[in-house]
Amino acid sequence: MRLKLSTVGRARHPDAVVPINLVSESSQALNLPIYLKCRLTGMMEFSQPMTAIEVADANEPVTVKIPFFMTPPVQQRNLFATMQPELLPCQIVKSDVHDNAWDIAITLSPSQIPDRGLSFVIKLADDVTGREIETHCSLTKRLDLRLSPRTMRFSREDDSKQFVANCLLQAAVDLEEGKSPAKKSAEKQLPKPSISVSMGTKPLKTSIVPISDSSWRIKVFIDSDTLAVATENNRQLDWIVIVGDIKQPFKSPISVLRASLMDEDLDNRNAEASSLFDAYIGNLESIKDFDVAYRVDSFVTCEGTAETFNEVVYVRHMVNDGIGFKLFFREAEREMTAENGEAKKGFQLSAGLQYDGLVCTRQFPEGRNCLPRSNDTDAQFVLAMAPTDYRLIGVARFPYSSGVPEAVIKARLNSYRTANPAQRLLQASGRGAGTVELKTDDGLIFNEHRFEFDLEHSLIKNWRFKRRWHESSSFDPILVESYQWRRIGGVYVPSKIGGEFREMYRNKDNEIEVKVHHYDVEFKWVSFGERVSDDSDSIKDIDTTYLDSIHESKNLLLFGELDDIARPL
Secondary structure, eight states: OOOOOOOOTTOSSSEEEEEEEEOOSSTTSOOEEEEEEEEOSSOEEESOSEEEEEEOOOSSOEEEEEEEEEOTTOOGGGEEEEEESOOSOOEEEEOSSOTTEEEEEEEEOGGGSOTTOEEEEEEEEETTTOOEEEEEEEEEEOOSEEEESSSEEEEEOTTSSEEEEEEEEEEOOOOOTTOOHHHHHHHHOOOOOEEEEEETTEEEEEEEEEEETTEEEEEEEEEHHHHHTOOGGGOEEEEEEEETTEEEEEEEEEEESSSSOOOOOOSOHHHHHHHHHHHHHHHHHTOOSEEEEEEEEEEEEETTSOOEEEEEEEEEEEEEGGGTEEEEEEEEEEEEEOTTSOEEEEEEEEEEEEETTEEEEEEETTEEEEOOOOSOHHHHHHHHHOOOOGGGBTTBOSSOOOOSOHHHHHHHHHHHHSOOTTEEEEEEOTTSEEEEEEEEEOSSEEEEEEEEEETTTTEEEEEEEEEEETTOSSOEEEEEEEEEEEEETTEEEEEEEEEEEEEEEEOTTSOEEEEEEEEEEEEEEEEESOOOOTTOTTTTTOOTTGGGOHHHHHHTTOGGGOOOOOBOO
């Protein structure tokens, strides 16, 4: 038997296992499973495309390490590592984790890291082959408390003389691995913060609403007379925040929205942008313990042809982290029209359950599958069902789901939260809108993103993404998404999303064509923030047969009969 194996273009690990199953045509013989273990040669690649590292805020220098793999004939003596921008020297050292693993080591003092973090690119070049690889890195201090956004933007409350600013307070919580979700949940409960805010010598009133176990929505109130007499030298707030044993001071510049004031004079556009993203992502991370339904109406057109594709998708998604319970139902109705006018229709209903250490999936009407017990049922559930990841709304095309490790998702989110030379707040107007621009260049493609923020609530309203190949003089529009938001307590949740995505592909004649995806999404939040126990009436009858009834499953997808508990901002 001769085998020819193809490898992925950019493998992240040198070792791979290829399963082969030899199927017997005789009922008297068993099938023969074979597992081929192989190791790639000539490999040079970082273990992750993005790396996020937290450093303790200490007085002593620390060494951070960014891992990469290489295999013969690549040799360490021919490699050269650099940081861009060139802030610190890099060393290549042997890793003690894997035979073929190496680290790029950077030594620095925590005092060299700005409060909003440090963002940079590590490049690794092979002098013999000329090959070059890179990884994007973010380096942040491990702060016990974070207050976002950086600038407190006040807006008038209705027709009163009082102004109010919204912000988010987030606490870092470290938990030991291996503990049950219920135990982790209990340990994450932090006491209510004690907050003192003043402008000069005048104390200001605040309100505090918890939005998760370790984050709070803070409102600061100020009267128009106090705001009017604030001088340029005194236009900042002084904070003292106490959470349990943690005490931390903050200083916040202030501005006024929807007033007869000039646009903000932004002294640090990179930090302003990252702090807006920190408040935005922190809010999305607080979407936990929920029951949500959403409907997606989409159609796809192929430029230059008469082919069309229409789809209506209904989703019901329930999560209760306290007991490790998740349900995900998805129903899709499709209609495809070929270029000759022939129409085809399709239907699919899938369901997934994670509970009591098991992950079960169901494809109607094909059958049910219970996956083997695992120490990481969260990862099993993501791979089996691809549930929506709401943390990435506004920075990834909806509905985003991926089987990549959680560490990669967090690194991606941290890249937005970290002050980055490629990311800046272009303008912040008195009308309450601000535009953040993010530009990247990987050597082949130049990408440009523009995010329009609602500065009053630190929410993204629009996202536009376009790209240009280096040899081209014009940009191609790739994605436009718009967002509408509502409120449940102190958490802002999406209510509607509209988008257009342009996808380039090669047809059977190897010609480049463009598919245009149009989609509109509507959400209904059925419940939110309600944790249940294992003996709750809504949980105790659930077992591995729960997904077997297509009738019960479809009842969960009656979108028009559901009430929405979310309210206007």
